[in-house]
Amino acid sequence: MLHRRIYQFFIIYFLGLAALMVIKYGLSLSDYVIPSPAEIWQTARRFFPIYFVAVINTLSVAILGHILSICLATIVGIIGRLTIWVGSFIRVAAYNIQAYPIVAVAPIIFILLGDGLSSRLLIAAMICYFPLLLSFIGIFSEPVYEIEHFFESTLKMTWWLQVKIRAFENINKLITVIVGSATLAMVGTIVAEFIAADAGIGYSIRIALFQSDLAKILVALFLIGVCTSLYLVWLEWIGHLIQKRWEIPEGG
């Protein structure tokens, strides 16, 4: 799992780098526009420790934001499964609000909360929250009649049992959605740092952009890719453990 994801990333990254070099040497562009491989290597050696700390900082915020959004989506998804007006209201609101781009709201968050951790965390959480919420509402609202019927008929059904049944029956979907939204959490954090923040790899990219230093940006992208891949692999591993624990061999 780990080596496959990392290989995939390396292949894509180095193909992109090769394409840049083809453009550079094909059009005879200067090192100022697209740095040479030697310059990229020199930059990587100089800035690796600084950027590594920055990307770990970003990854930490992304993980926190991801956890926050999973918790929030679970709570709202549980309420949204209700057949009374509250559930219906939440479902409609969720569908409408998710259509609104969070990046457009980000400046308001920075005005209100400043450029510290809370803004980055909130934007990261919001960006991966809505796809999670839509899936969670869908899963928690869908009755599993063949299992729930008994508990409803015998008046043993509780909200907790209902959520447990629906989560258990859709565990593969839940894991896929959580793993898929991890990339969004990372994207959200970098976007937040890019718009206005005082730390993280997005902030470093913004400075490199002001300096028109493509070598630094390429090094930053490499580290972002490696760290995101590692986070996804870790999530997939956790999901695999959960699936394995609940996996039941079919009989006949």
Next chain:
Amino acid sequence: MQLECKNLKYQYPGANLHVFKALSLQLPGPGFHALFGPSGVGKTTLAKMICGKINGYTGEITSNDMNRILYTYNLERIPGWSSVREHFELNTPVANRHIVSELIHSFGLQTLMESRFAQLSLGQQNRTNLTRYLLQDFDLLIMDESLANVDEVTKEKIILKIKDMFSERCFLYISHNVVEVAKFCDQIVVLRSHHQVPQAVILTGNNHKNGQPLDKHALEHTMLEIVHAS
């Protein structure tokens, strides 16, 4: 204990045809009764109306001294996280715990108790599902093809045991099998399509019980009656 349906009229929302136009029937009380009829005639619909899962019909369903009506069907499952034993332990009312081991033994579930539901064969799943319903408090249990995947010998054992153990309760057994309906059931409600009048015909079955000889001529006669009525 009595169940009566008077002039039931029902049409599924959005459907053009009525399932029932003026359905009336009466079940006398405790016993193992049957609801028989071809596919699509409305057996499951009627069962769901009796247990209150379908509303929006006209007419009247009255049940004297039948407060606890349960409906079970053959596709039901037990949650995958618990074994059969854990599920029974958690969901059997304290007052009924004394019959758990007898039912487990009679239904041949002893070796399946530590298994998860998905590990069981379809017939074993049917038996497990029915057992957990029999362990509940009920006045009427509607069994919608609850033993559809169980072999004939085991099915006979199970039905005879149910009749033996729960003689004071009422059962409505939905089946397509003319022989078992004619052989084991007391009253047989033969449900017919909506354009036939009356839509339900009630016949008397052979009500075969443990230790009683089976009159084969009477059985054949009942089977002919059922086929003729449907």
